[in-house]
Amino acid sequence: MFVDMHHHFVYGIDDGAQTIEDMQQMLDLAYTSGAERIVATPHATPGRHVFQMERYLDHFEKAKVWCAEREYDLKLYKGCEIFYTEDAARLLDEGLIPTIGGSRYVLVEFSPDAPYARLKQAARALGSVGYQPIFAHIERYDCLRKTAYVEEIYRDYQVITQVNASTIVRGGFFTWQWLRKVIRLGCLDLISSDAHNVSTRRFCMDQCYERLKRSFDMELAQRLCRNNAMTILDECEPG
Ligand SMILES: [Fe+2]
Numbered sequence: 001m002f003v004d005m006h007h008h009f010v011y012g013i014d015d016g017a018q019t020i021e022d023m024q025q026m027l028d029l030a031y032t033s034g035a036e037r038i039v040a041t042p043h044a045t046p047g048r049h050v051f052q053m054e055r056y057l058d059h060f061e062k063a064k065v066w067c068a069e070r071e072y073d074l075k076l077y078k079g080c081e082i083f084y085t086e087d088a089a090r091l092l093d094e095g096l097i098p099t100i101g102g103s104r105y106v107l108v109e110f111s112p113d114a115p116y117a118r119l120k121q122a123a124r125a126l127g128s129v130g131y132q133p134i135f136a137h138i139e140r141y142d143c144l145r146k147t148a149y150v151e152e153i154y155r156d157y158q159v160i161t162q163v164n165a166s167t168i169v170r171g172g173f174f175t176w177q178w179l180r181k182v183i184r185l186g187c188l189d190l191i192s193s194d195a196h197n198v199s200t201r202r203f204c205m206d207q208c209y210e211r212l213k214r215s216f217d218m219e220l221a222q223r224l225c226r227n228n229a230m231t232i233l234d235e236c237e238p239g
Helices: 020-032 053-069 088-093 116-128 147-155 165-170 173-184 205-215 218-233
Strands: 002-007 035-040 075-077 081-083 105-109 132-135 160-164 190-192
Touching: 002 020, 002 160, 002 190, 002 205, 002 218, 020 035, 020 053, 035 053, 035 218, 053 075, 088 105, 088 116, 105 116, 116 132, 116 147, 147 160, 147 173, 160 165, 160 173, 165 173, 165 190, 165 205, 190 205, 190 218, 205 218
Parallel strands: 002 035, 035 075, 081 105, 105 132, 132 160, 160 190
Antiparallel strands: none
């Protein structure tokens, strides 16, 4: 069973599901692949694009109805994936973009070429006003290829780290080497799907889990694909 902290199933908000049918297919695939809890994390860019909160809440409700009709034992949580800007904390405070399940946890992303100083600044700025940042797909940021920086952001800045399941399943040799090092350092908390559709960017936490189990062990696979995320969601309200 998997707990997915990063998923773009809410339709008509971003580059994830485009139609209600897309959303239903994504939920079907995630559930039949073993997901037991999923956080909806459409993109939000504070201060640059207005987050369509009403539309989001409406479409999120439709997702819940779909799961209830199909009698899925699947809990859905609200959230978003915040492209970090200086306006992020203010918009969170004002409730214009959602935290994860109404908690202090927030999923944050950057551009791949963001300087390391930018990541530290975001961790400090959000942390200083009470938010707990989770950095999305840390494998994408050039600056974090230096594992000493991953260690620093993890230990000194207390950032929670997330890697995409597809990176485990299909990542290249050098990415895999980097990832093994990050895992051995104990600096990875979460693996999530970052699913956008049911084809090119589909839910693959089941395949990821199998690879982790083979390459490391079952305990680590369960911790990264389920238990750590479950601990976070125990502090959150389902939608
Ligand atoms: Fe994402």
